[in-house]
Amino acid sequence: MRIDLEWVLENLDRIGELLLEHVYLTALAVGIGLVISFAFALLIRDRPRWYGPIIGGTGILYAIPSLALFALLTPITGLGTVLTAEIALVSYTLLILTRNIVEGLRAVPGDAIEAAAGMGYTRVQRLLRVELPLAMPIIVAGIRIATVSTVGLVTVTALIGLGGLGYLIVTIGTQRGSFGLTATLTGITLAVGLAALADLALLALQRAFTPWARRRTATQ
Amino acid sequence: MIEFLGEVAAWFADPGTWSGRDGIPTRLWEHLWISGISLAGSIAIGLPLGLAIGHTGRGAGAVVAIANVGRAVPSLGLMGLAFLLLLPLGLGVGPLPTIVALIALGIPPIVVNAYVGLREVDRDLVEAARGMGMRGREVLGRVEVPIALPVILAGVRTTAVQIVATATLAAAIGGGTLGQLIYIGFNVGDQVRIFGAALIVAALSIGTELGFAWIQGAAASPGLRGRAYVPVEPAQVGRGGGEATLP
Amino acid sequence: MRTNRTFVLGAAVLALVVSACTPGEGDSPAASAGGESQAADLPSLTIGSAGFWESAVVAEIYAQALEDAGFTVERDLELGARDVTHPALVDGQIDLMPEYIGGYLAVTYGGEPTPDIEESLTALRTELEADGLVAFEPTPGTDADGFAVRQETADDLGLATMTDLAEVAGDLTWGVAQECAENPNCGPGLERVYGIDFASLDVETLAACSTAIAEALNAGGSTEDGIDVAQVCTTQPEIAGFNLVLLEDDGGLAPAQNIVPVVRQEIADEAGDLLETTLNAVSVLLTTEELTNLGAAVILNGESYEDAAAQWLEDNGL
Numbered sequence: 001m002r003i004d005l006e007w008v009l010e011n012l013d014r015i016g017e018l019l020l021e022h023v024y025l026t027a028l029a030v031g032i033g034l035v036i037s038f039a040f041a042l043l044i045r046d047r048p049r050w051y052g053p054i055i056g057g058t059g060i061l062y063a064i065p066s067l068a069l070f071a072l073l074t075p076i077t078g079l080g081t082v083l084t085a086e087i088a089l090v091s092y093t094l095l096i097l098t099r100n101i102v103e104g105l106r107a108v109p110g111d112a113i114e115a116a117a118g119m120g121y122t123r124v125q126r127l128l129r130v131e132l133p134l135a136m137p138i139i140v141a142g143i144r145i146a147t148v149s150t151v152g153l154v155t156v157t158a159l160i161g162l163g164g165l166g167y168l169i170v171t172i173g174t175q176r177g178s179f180g181l182t183a184t185l186t187g188i189t190l191a192v193g194l195a196a197l198a199d200l201a202l203l204a205l206q207r208a209f210t211p212w213a214r215r216r217t218a219t220q
Numbered sequence: 221m222i223e224f225l226g227e228v229a230a231w232f233a234d235p236g237t238w239s240g241r242d243g244i245p246t247r248l249w250e251h252l253w254i255s256g257i258s259l260a261g262s263i264a265i266g267l268p269l270g271l272a273i274g275h276t277g278r279g280a281g282a283v284v285a286i287a288n289v290g291r292a293v294p295s296l297g298l299m300g301l302a303f304l305l306l307l308p309l310g311l312g313v314g315p316l317p318t319i320v321a322l323i324a325l326g327i328p329p330i331v332v333n334a335y336v337g338l339r340e341v342d343r344d345l346v347e348a349a350r351g352m353g354m355r356g357r358e359v360l361g362r363v364e365v366p367i368a369l370p371v372i373l374a375g376v377r378t379t380a381v382q383i384v385a386t387a388t389l390a391a392a393i394g395g396g397t398l399g400q401l402i403y404i405g406f407n408v409g410d411q412v413r414i415f416g417a418a419l420i421v422a423a424l425s426i427g428t429e430l431g432f433a434w435i436q437g438a439a440a441s442p443g444l445r446g447r448a449y450v451p452v453e454p455a456q457v458g459r460g461g462g463e464a465t466l467p
Numbered sequence: 468m469r470t471n472r473t474f475v476l477g478a479a480v481l482a483l484v485v486s487a488c489t490p491g492e493g494d495s496p497a498a499s500a501g502g503e504s505q506a507a508d509l510p511s512l513t514i515g516s517a518g519f520w521e522s523a524v525v526a527e528i529y530a531q532a533l534e535d536a537g538f539t540v541e542r543d544l545e546l547g548a549r550d551v552t553h554p555a556l557v558d559g560q561i562d563l564m565p566e567y568i569g570g571y572l573a574v575t576y577g578g579e580p581t582p583d584i585e586e587s588l589t590a591l592r593t594e595l596e597a598d599g600l601v602a603f604e605p606t607p608g609t610d611a612d613g614f615a616v617r618q619e620t621a622d623d624l625g626l627a628t629m630t631d632l633a634e635v636a637g638d639l640t641w642g643v644a645q646e647c648a649e650n651p652n653c654g655p656g657l658e659r660v661y662g663i664d665f666a667s668l669d670v671e672t673l674a675a676c677s678t679a680i681a682e683a684l685n686a687g688g689s690t691e692d693g694i695d696v697a698q699v700c701t702t703q704p705e706i707a708g709f710n711l712v713l714l715e716d717d718g719g720l721a722p723a724q725n726i727v728p729v730v731r732q733e734i735a736d737e738a739g740d741l742l743e744t745t746l747n748a749v750s751v752l753l754t755t756e757e758l759t760n761l762g763a764a765v766i767l768n769g770e771s772y773e774d775a776a777a778q779w780l781e782d783n784g785l
Contacts, residue, residue, distance in 0.1 A: 007769040014771060063429045064422045065385035071402045071418030075224050075411050080551055152294040159296075159392055160406055161518070161547035169300045170392050174679035175520055177705065177766040181304050188297035195292045241670065242648065307682050310690035313642065313671045391645060394673040404646045409550035 007179045008186055015168060019190055022164040025154045026194075029086055030147050033093030040094070041101035042127075051102065058095040066092070066156045080161030089153055093146040100142025104135030136209035144202045151195040155187075165191045227412045228419075237416070242400060244420065250315070251397040251424070255384045258319050262326030262379050269327075270334025270375075274368075275360050283335045290328025295386045298324055303393040318387065318395035325386055326379040333375025337368030373439055377432035384428045388421055398424065510737040511539035515561030518547045519676065520765050520772075521610060521702060521758065525565040525726060527776035528749060532785055536745045538738070544772070549575050557598050562734045568605060569722030571729075573651055580722035587723040601735050602727040603746050606753035610702040611721035612652045612675065614714050617688055620695055621712040628715040632696065633661040641668050642683055642694035644675035652721060653698060660718040673697075678766060681705035702755060704762040726753065752783050 008015065044051045061069070069088040077084040108131045116126040132139075158166025169187035173180045231237055238244050273279040302317040302324075311317070341364045349363045365372070388399035401417035404410075512533065516526035523544045530540045543561050546552050553575050555561045568587050569580035576594040580587040584605065592602055616626055616639075624635050636657075647653035647670075654665040673680045675698040682705070687693025699706060699713065701721075706713050728746045735742060757779070764775040 004769065010769055010774070011771045013773070060426060063381060063385070063426050065388040065399075065425055067388050067399055067402055068418040068421040068425070071405070071414040072422065074414055075221075079409060079411065080406070080547060148292055152292070155294040155296045156389065159389070159403065161551050163545070166294070166296055167518075167545070169294070169297050171518065173300050173304060174674050174677045175766065176769065177678050177708065179766075179769045180678055184297070184300045184304055188293060188301065191294050191297060192289075192292045240648075240666065303679070307679060308686055310683075310686035310688075310693050312679070313673065313683050313687070313694055314692055391672075394645075394671060394679075396672065400645060400672065404649070407548060407644075407646045408649055409548075 002178060002181070003185060004179055004182045007176075007182050015186060015190075018163050018165055018168050018187075019194070021162070022151070022154050022191070023194065025082070025085065025089065025157060025162070025164060026147065026150045026198075029089035029150050029154075030093055030143065032086070033090045033097055033146060034143065036090065037094055037097035037101055040098045041105060044098075044102050045105060054098060055095065058091070058098060061091045062095045066153050067159060070157070070160050074160075082162065085154075085157045085160065085162055089150055089157075092153060093150060096146045096149070097139075097142050100145075101135070101139050104138035104142075105131055107138060108134045133209060137206050140202055140206035140209065144199050144206075147198045147202065148195040151191055151198065155191060165194075224412070224415075228416050231412050231416045242404065244398075244401070244417075247396060247398045247400055248420070248424075251384070251387055251399075254315050254318060254322070254390070254395070254397060255380075255387050258322035258326060258383050258387070259376075259380050261319070261323035262330055262383070263376065265323065266327040266330030266375075266379075267334055267372075270331040270372075271338065271360065271365070273331070274335040274338025275356070275364065277339070280335070283332060286328050287332045290325070290332075295321070295325055296389055296392065299386075299389060299393050299395075313394065315390070315395050317393055318390040318397075322383050322386060326383050329378040329382065330372075330375045333378070334368070334372050337371030337375075338364050340371065341367045369439060370436060373432075373436040377429070377436050380432050381425065381429045385425050509538045509741070510734055511541065512562040512734060512738075513541045513543050513560070514563045515542075515546050515552055515555055516544045516564060517549070517552055518545045521700070521762065522565055523772050524761050524765055524775055525753065525758075526563075527772040528753075528779060529563065529565065529728060529746060531773075531776050531780055532745055532749045533742070535780075535785070536741060538742070556600060556729065556731065559731060559733075563728055563730045565726050566602070566729045567610065567724045567726055568602075569611070569652070569724045573722065582719045582721065582723055584723040584725055588725075588727070591727075595729065596732075599732045600729050601732050602729050603743050604750055605723075605725035605727045606750045606758075608702070608726065608753045608755040608758045609721075609724040610700050610726070610755070610758060611716070611724040612650075613699055613701045613716065613721065615681075615684065615697050615699045615706055615711040616695060616714065617684060618710050618712055619688060626712070626714060628717040629661055629720065630717050632714050633657075633663050636661075636663045636668060636696075639669070639695035640687070640693065641670045641696045641698075642673045642680050642687075643670055643698040645672045647672070647675070647698060656720045660720040676700035676703060678705055681709055681711065684711060685709040702758040702762055704759055704766050707759070708763075708767055726750070749780075749785060752785075 040050075040054050044054060064072075066088060069091065070084055073084045073087055074080075077087060112130050112134060113126065116130040121129065154164050155166035155169060157164055158170055165187045168190075169184050173184035173187065176183050236243075240246070270283075273283055298321040299318060302321040303312050306312040306317050306320070338360075345363055345367070346359055349359045354362065387395075387397045388402070390397045391399040391403035398417060398421050402414055402421065405412075405414035405417060514526050514530045514533075516522040526544055527542070530542055534540050543555075546555060546561070549571070552561070552564055556564055568584065568591055572578040572580045572587060572591045572594065576591070578590050578594065580590065588602070588605060595602055614629065614632065616632070620626065620639075624631070626632055626635070643653060644650065648655075648665065650656070653675075657663040658665050671683075671694055673683055673694075680694075680697045681699060681703060683694050684697035687695055697711075699711075701713060701724075705711070728750065730742070730746075761775055761779060764770045764778065765772065770778075
């Protein structure tokens, strides 16, 4: 078994396609998960009693293996459809994202909230202009974890007939003669690379949202 | 939908579902023993490593590296890799590649949690123990580990759930387990079987999660039960989401 | 402003999602040099394929040939198994797909194909008509499920045909696809035609028709656990590559597995004769040997579908 970079170059088109599919499925899941988790977090903010049930519910979903969750959704949303995959993928992001958004909002210092009230902000203004920006570091930390998780989970969608890097790793990996190992390693490397890249990009975003933290350390 | 659930119930009631190579009992047992061996392997390798690093405080960089790699490498990738590497050696057939991959997958949470658990033990207690004349191993065994136990067990729980969940994917590399039923179902388009098998897998995973949560709670020393320890989330397939946060 | 930062985040996520939308298919390397005036009248087609190399290569060959003839072709290759590709064809998500007569008839339509190509094709065509589909002329080449053993095993046990294998079936470890027990051409077929008691066989499941299973077979001689018989596809280049012996199907288990281009009737009507003649001109040249050579190009030489297809068309003067 050898590793053949030439094969990668020769089949770059196909590999690129699979990578793009993977990115698409990941981004879609995290994006939608973010919206839903945000809604959950706001609900919990107003009605704290919902924290337990929501976290418990998403926690149970989280414990179900991905292949099984795809399978459970199949009779409802179709065999091997993007919808089936995405509903499952979104579900997996909910626990982390909801928890982090709630934590982030809870971590906002009381002074800041009082100051906002003092300035006459409405609740929405307070949320958008004071709470969210201050909660961003924790929220983005959650997005990072969710994204890295999702990149890994999307590989499993190949087993239900969707493409992505999982197809490269398993299907092409077992079907291409001596290039199989190259294909599998390429798939794994791209997945890890994608996760690392997304993580770094989000980390940069996280830092961009907290210029005051940097200023503070600069003056210490 | 009701009709469909009726078909699923009929599938469960059919004796054929419970017999043969791809019957539930065979595959369930396979799932359990493969998971068990892999968990044992992860603990056997990961625990000494994590305890050594945590006790001495050296090698933190290695821990961070292990944690990050463990989190980022997709579990399906590990399985595919193990399969392809063992295949030319004549060892690719059967459960071995799956077990190798699962052990590799299971090591990071155990190492990380053992390390973090030990690091969080109050240094004063360790000093006091040393002052009482205890030597390294004794300090570890009598003071550090008991205090760090909840966190260590959280790592074991994470790994256990992760292994049981990921074992489902073994079917893709010919490793069988309950996932085989789901996998075949997808290949032949049998939605009833897909759903039924998934119910069993889900039940098994949730059961494992709850079971180990109970063990974790019960094993914590009574004096520590009230303590808030690092919150851990249930693991999922291939993700290290349950590790304690690294400092 | 603080507010804008939140929106920037949202926009960034949205932009990422939008920019990663529907990955485009590989561009066709063959420019349509002919510049036929009919190009404007010809419908554009989407060609699909099943999730393995042979289906994809043949689809790519059809695609390039049609482009040379003036059609505009989009590819949606490696969609998956029949439970995905068949609805895609019926619904119009794809317009053309290379299919295997026997497999299609048996798996999708629950029919009972035989080794007789005329019989099976007629039966298939009848079924397809009801779904608004039509099958053109078949290829002379076939790709069926077969069983192979290592050279040493064949020599030691004197195996040349499936009937020979049936006699020693219980002594060997079989490597078969996960769903073999339910595939009429595999488990039940082995029982029906060769009297092999499949349920009692020593079986390991692996992906049939893959390099993996051929490799497992090849390596199986050196260890205790390993397989001695592998379910392969008859055009797999690994058979020659690993010096394996494909056992002759003397009992006629395998149905007619020639490839036919299956097209939506609507598109066939719109496109007229050109579609059919172009496809048939290609199909007639796809012998079993040619299919195996294509396999060698893609699997043993690592060529992309596009290149292998382009090379084949060139070599065959199309």
